[in-house]
Amino acid sequence: MRQVLLRLAAALPTLCGVVVVTFLLTRVLPGDTATYFAGPTASAEAIEQIRRELGLDLPLPEQFWRYVVALTKGDLGMSLTTGQPVRAEIATRLPASAELTLCALVLAIAIAMPLGVLAAVRQGSLIDHACRVLTTAGVSLPVFFTGLLLVYVFYFVLGWMPAPLGRLDAFATAPPQVSGFYLIDTLLAGDTGTFRAAAAQIVLPATTLALFALAPIARITRASMLAVLGSEFIRTARASGLSGPTVVITYALRNALLPVVTVLGMVFSFLLGANVLVEKVFAWPGIGSYAVEALIASDFAPVQGFVLTMAVLYVLLNLGIDLLNRAIDPRARHGA
Amino acid sequence: MSDALSVQDLSVAFHTRAGVVHALDRVSFTVGAGETLALVGESGSGKSVTAYAIMGLLEAAGQVTSGRALLGETDLLAASPASLARIRGKRVAMIFQNPRTALNPIRPVGTQIADVMRRHGGATWFNARARAIEALRAVGIPDPARRTRAYPFELSGGMCQRVMIAIAMAARPDLLIADEPTTGLDVTTQAVVMDLIAEMAAQTGMATILITHDLALAAERARRIAVMHAGHVVEVAETATLLARPMHPYSARLIAATPTAAGTLEELQSVPGALPDLRGAAIPACRYAARCDRRQADCGETLHPHEAEPGHSIACHHPLGVAA
Numbered sequence: 001m002r003q004v005l006l007r008l009a010a011a012l013p014t015l016c017g018v019v020v021v022t023f024l025l026t027r028v029l030p031g032d033t034a035t036y037f038a039g040p041t042a043s044a045e046a047i048e049q050i051r052r053e054l055g056l057d058l059p060l061p062e063q064f065w066r067y068v069v070a071l072t073k074g075d076l077g078m079s080l081t082t083g084q085p086v087r088a089e090i091a092t093r094l095p096a097s098a099e100l101t102l103c104a105l106v107l108a109i110a111i112a113m114p115l116g117v118l119a120a121v122r123q124g125s126l127i128d129h130a131c132r133v134l135t136t137a138g139v140s141l142p143v144f145f146t147g148l149l150l151v152y153v154f155y156f157v158l159g160w161m162p163a164p165l166g167r168l169d170a171f172a173t174a175p176p177q178v179s180g181f182y183l184i185d186t187l188l189a190g191d192t193g194t195f196r197a198a199a200a201q202i203v204l205p206a207t208t209l210a211l212f213a214l215a216p217i218a219r220i221t222r223a224s225m226l227a228v229l230g231s232e233f234i235r236t237a238r239a240s241g242l243s244g245p246t247v248v249i250t251y252a253l254r255n256a257l258l259p260v261v262t263v264l265g266m267v268f269s270f271l272l273g274a275n276v277l278v279e280k281v282f283a284w285p286g287i288g289s290y291a292v293e294a295l296i297a298s299d300f301a302p303v304q305g306f307v308l309t310m311a312v313l314y315v316l317l318n319l320g321i322d323l324l325n326r327a328i329d330p331r332a333r334h335g336a
Numbered sequence: 337m338s339d340a341l342s343v344q345d346l347s348v349a350f351h352t353r354a355g356v357v358h359a360l361d362r363v364s365f366t367v368g369a370g371e372t373l374a375l376v377g378e379s380g381s382g383k384s385v386t387a388y389a390i391m392g393l394l395e396a397a398g399q400v401t402s403g404r405a406l407l408g409e410t411d412l413l414a415a416s417p418a419s420l421a422r423i424r425g426k427r428v429a430m431i432f433q434n435p436r437t438a439l440n441p442i443r444p445v446g447t448q449i450a451d452v453m454r455r456h457g458g459a460t461w462f463n464a465r466a467r468a469i470e471a472l473r474a475v476g477i478p479d480p481a482r483r484t485r486a487y488p489f490e491l492s493g494g495m496c497q498r499v500m501i502a503i504a505m506a507a508r509p510d511l512l513i514a515d516e517p518t519t520g521l522d523v524t525t526q527a528v529v530m531d532l533i534a535e536m537a538a539q540t541g542m543a544t545i546l547i548t549h550d551l552a553l554a555a556e557r558a559r560r561i562a563v564m565h566a567g568h569v570v571e572v573a574e575t576a577t578l579l580a581r582p583m584h585p586y587s588a589r590l591i592a593a594t595p596t597a598a599g600t601l602e603e604l605q606s607v608p609g610a611l612p613d614l615r616g617a618a619i620p621a622c623r624y625a626a627r628c629d630r631r632q633a634d635c636g637e638t639l640h641p642h643e644a645e646p647g648h649s650i651a652c653h654h655p656l657g658v659a660a
Contacts, residue, residue, distance in 0.1 A: 238421075331442070
């Protein structure tokens with residue numbers, strides 16, 4: 001527990017740095033917020049007035065001070081494009097992105113890890129080659145392409161999947177928010193009909209993302225398994241007559257998991273921010289698309305809020321990875 | 337005395353990019369029940385390959401091309417992988433050098449012992465821990481109940497080798513193959529580990545194959561010694577006979593290269609030359625010939641290991657102590 005608190009405390013300077021840098025970055029970006037919001041026909045006086053109302057005429061240090069003071073109260077500011085508080089929007093959009101990313105990750109792990117293990121155990125076999133083809137295809141096909149392809153085939157041609165119109169179709173109502181994950185909240189509410197609708201909506205975007213996430217996971221699993229299978233303690237396990245599954249799963253895979261877990265963390269954080277294209281294709285109301293729209297509109301507050309949220313997530317994620325590594329590796333527990 | 341293990345004409349080839357390496361050529365030796373046989377030779381002489389071939393642990397590139405390894409009635413070289421897995425650890429066990437890396441780094445040592453015991457029917461889920469504690473006590477680990485939960489990195493090298501021995505002894509095997517068991521341990525620990533192996537062998541009537549490059553260690557611990565050179569067994573004899581009257585020139589060189597308590601450093605002689613290239617088909621019949629100072633014209637002719645006197649076999653056309 002003390003370790004966890006120490007780690008969190010150590011992350012504070014990083015977060016402070018993130019606050020300063022995102023603030024400065026959004027100010028030096030091209031585009032003038034006041035001009036954008038005043039509209040193309042506004043007069044110079046009108047633009048000036050908006051600038052004053054937004055506090056954009058103040059010197060930078062004072063703007064920064066106001067931002068930090070608001071931040072300490074948990075206020076991330078208002079989005080000028082939507083007129084909603086940034087905090088509320090992120091609170092509804094982050095679970096959407098997280099649910100999509102998690103589903104994709106679980107799907108990717110479920111396919112990639114057994115594939116990587118089999119490829120390593122039967123090196124040079126058909127499954128090893130299949131693994132190589134899949135991983136190469138996974139990284140080289142852009143997600144918007146695989147997304148559109150899946151939509152075309154499974155919605156337009158085959159009609160197996162619902163229209164790619166967000167988290168729920170028009171006829172279903174969102175469940176009362178508990179976790180923000182529709183798949184969980186619908187089950188908590190006992191609404192299996194809506195659960196099925198939400199599940200049907202998430203299949204294609206999650207598959208799209210999973211195809212992309214497959215490659216690094218399968219590769220690192222294979223490489224890590226190969227390294228472990230060649231090590232001396234595996235030879236000992238074989239010499240002791242332990243059965244094949246015990247050697248591969250209990251002895252090899254557990255040891256091979258350490259690098260896999262680290263890569264999983266990277267893949268997760270990467271997907272969470274980078275799934276903006278998938279969100280666009282499937283009209284998914286996530287934070288990636290939110291941040292990009294705000295950035296295009298020179299809408300500072302959502303961009304800052306997004307970056308800060310991601311930074312906090314990264315810190316928590318790394319902490320989680322470290323704890324997981326400690327759970328797997330006694331040497332890590334011992335060292336710290 | 338019946339044989340615990342009889343190896344006959346064992347040949348192993350490795351298929352590498354640089355060609356086929358004939359690592360072992362018609363290796364034969366026997367180990368009697370309860371006996372300790374030492375396999376001695378310099379690095380690369382094929383001692384470990386012999387052990388791995390017997391255990392069925394050769395890497396994918398290595399292939400047994402001929403021979404039998406009879407453990408009782410069972411030919412280990414002809415056994416299916418599944419039946420071999422049931423024999424390994426149960427009837428023939430193996431310990432390795434570098435005990436620390438030879439143990440699973442993230443599994444408590446007690447659990448690793450219990451894994452082997454459960455596999456070979458020596459323990460159930462319920463009594464495995466108690467049996468593991470018992471096994472650790474038997475190999476002289478103090479406070480065994482606490483140590484079952486220790487990880488290899490928390491134990492010294494000597495302690496790890498004791499754990500390895502406990503794992504090897506888990507199913508009371510008929511034969512233990514100890515591959516350089518004391519390499520990497522300090523001298524006092526070496527003696528303790530060797531004593532422990534001898535004690536375990538005496539208790540259970542287990543035969544031991546001691547693989548070592550250290551002739552002095554072999555002389556001290558083994559009843560018989562088989563000298564290996566470049567994939568051949570060049571001489572097999574009882575320890576005292578071999579040390580007193582070596583017949584193969586290589587054995588004699590090896591003895592001259594081994595430090596003794598009485599001798600000085602100046603008296604030590606190195607074995608000249610290096611191991612021959614074992615790739616391809618053009619390997620000389622006597623693989624020592626190029627390094628040998630007794631080489632004669634007929635040394636290139638086919639060589640068969642033969643018994644020069646009862647219990648003393650050699651593979652040499654012009655052995656020492658015999659008129660040429």
